[in-house]
Amino acid sequence: MHPRRILFLLASDWYFYWHRLAVAERIAARGYDVQVAAPDGRFRAAIEAAGLRFHPIRMDRQGLNPFNDLATMKNVVDLYRALKPDLVHHVAVKPIIYGSIAAKITKVPVIINAMPGLGYVFVSQQLTARLIRPGIAAAFRLLVNARNSKVIVENHDDMARWIAWRVIQPDRIVVTPGCGVDVESFRPAPEPPAPPLVILPARLLFYKGVEEFVEAARMLKARDIQARFALVGEGDTGNPACVPSDLLRQWQKEGVVELFGWHDDIAQVLAQCHVVCLPSHGGEGIPRSLLEAAASGKPIVTTDVSGCRDAVRDGENGFLVPPRQAAPLADAIERLVRDADLRRVMGERGRERALGEFSVDIVAEQTLEVYEELFASSVTKKSRPLDSIKNDAPVGDSRL
Numbered sequence: 573m574h575p576r577r578i579l580f581l582l583a584s585d586w587y588f589y590w591h592r593l594a595v596a597e598r599i600a601a602r603g604y605d606v607q608v609a610a611p612d613g614r615f616r617a618a619i620e621a622a623g624l625r626f627h628p629i630r631m632d633r634q635g636l637n638p639f640n641d642l643a644t645m646k647n648v649v650d651l652y653r654a655l656k657p658d659l660v661h662h663v664a665v666k667p668i669i670y671g672s673i674a675a676k677i678t679k680v681p682v683i684i685n686a687m688p689g690l691g692y693v694f695v696s697q698q699l700t701a702r703l704i705r706p707g708i709a710a711a712f713r714l715l716v717n718a719r720n721s722k723v724i725v726e727n728h729d730d731m732a733r734w735i736a737w738r739v740i741q742p743d744r745i746v747v748t749p750g751c752g753v754d755v756e757s758f759r760p761a762p763e764p765p766a767p768p769l770v771i772l773p774a775r776l777l778f779y780k781g782v783e784e785f786v787e788a789a790r791m792l793k794a795r796d797i798q799a800r801f802a803l804v805g806e807g808d809t810g811n812p813a814c815v816p817s818d819l820l821r822q823w824q825k826e827g828v829v830e831l832f833g834w835h836d837d838i839a840q841v842l843a844q845c846h847v848v849c850l851p852s853h854g855g856e857g858i859p860r861s862l863l864e865a866a867a868s869g870k871p872i873v874t875t876d877v878s879g880c881r882d883a884v885r886d887g888e889n890g891f892l893v894p895p896r897q898a899a900p901l902a903d904a905i906e907r908l909v910r911d912a913d914l915r916r917v918m919g920e921r922g923r924e925r926a927l928g929e930f931s932v933d934i935v936a937e938q939t940l941e942v943y944e945e946l947f948a949s950s951v952t953k954k955s956r957p958l959d960s961i962k963n964d965a966p967v968g969d970s971r972l
Contacts (some may be wrong), residue, residue, distance in 0.1 A: 576947070577605040578928055579657035581648065583631045583668040588922035591688065591751040591860055592663065597622055598936035609651055631666060642891035645670050653679040659684065659943060665693060665708060672715035682946040683721035686809065688857040689750070689879060690730060695779060695855030698812060700737030717741045720950055722942055726750045726857030729878035746942055749882070752932030754868045760869030760923055761843040765914070766798070768846035768909045773804040773838060773861040776820065777813040781851025790828050792906060799909045802830040804841055842868040846915060847908045850874045853895050858882050862935035865932045871915045873904045883930070891923035911964050
């Protein structure tokens with residue numbers, strides 16, 4: 573008997589590498605045939621080196637060209653027909669829409685749709701996001717509520733929103749705590765010497781709170797706080813919220829922040845810092861950067877928004893501050909910069925939470941439980957008489 577084939581579909585190879593590879597490796601270790609479909613990029617070799625077969629596809633995750641989208645749709649349908657997966661695991665908006673249609677056409681037995689956060693479409697107030705939001709919501713209503721499928725979200729706030737919007741049926745949605753963190757790769761290290769280094773590790777997007785972080789750094793420098801501030805990451809040119817490179821260079825020239833750029837070994841960067849900051853505006857699942865910071869024993873300053881408050885308990889392993897406000901952010905950072913004992917205690921509590929709640933082994937086990945539940949129900953469904961099987965009906969429409 574051949575092992576069950578699991579196919580992940582994503583709109584970028586880098587996202588799979590950083591956010592899904594560790595879970596996929598553990599699923600493969602349990603005897604599944606795990607494969608990946610995504611646009612070809614520089615992380616393909618690393619994915620294949622992990623023992624997962626990689627299938628390059630065409631997909632422009634931010635594009636709105638209907639001809640390109642039709643080509644993508646055909647590509648995905650052809651791939652599903654050729655591979656005949658037992659389960660497809662779609663991650664984020666475009667893979668969910670294209671993948672769910674392809675799965676229905678090719679009769680894939682089990683469908684997983686993962687939303688790692690609300691994302692740009694459901695968070696941004698830009699005109700483009702507001703225009704396409706109703707269409708995306710309508711597509712989700714039609715596609716993600718089938719009996720052979722589940723939607724995985726990363727926090728209970730997101731689950732409540734999707735249900736309240738009447739987009740996803742309550743029995744079709746489950747929560748797993750983010751993408752997990754490898755607690756062996758991310759471990760506490762002795763704190764480096766002063767001055768304290770405060771980092772914001774993220775894609776450099778406005779809704780990650782980059783401007784507020786820079787303004788907070790500017791405030792603290794005006795207070796003569798002796799600390800360094802660094803942005804760790806790079807822009808995402810396909811995202812309308814990307815911070816322009818000339819603005820980043822302007823901040824660096826001003827001396828308010830350092831630009832560390834992209835780092836493949838983020839564990840090494842975390843070992844060099846004293847405080848981790850993510851002033852997100854919202855729309856997060858559970859940010860991977862916060863889980864890595866917690867596992868590394870670093871205190872965190874983040875905003876009191878969905879996902880971030882799942883990773884940080886205010887006053888326990890960090891501070892929660894209001895979003896879009898630089899002054900409270902600066903005050904919280906200052907408390908940690910000035911108090912080494914507080915940093916140590918909060919870091920220890922963060923490590924405990926990472927071990928007990930957010931380990932990648934925990935997330936992999938919960939993901940496998942969802943898989944097995946659907947496999948079991950698909951076998952039961954096949955064994956029922958045809959006249960007892962009712963058609964799945966989408967949830968009624970509702971305004972977002």
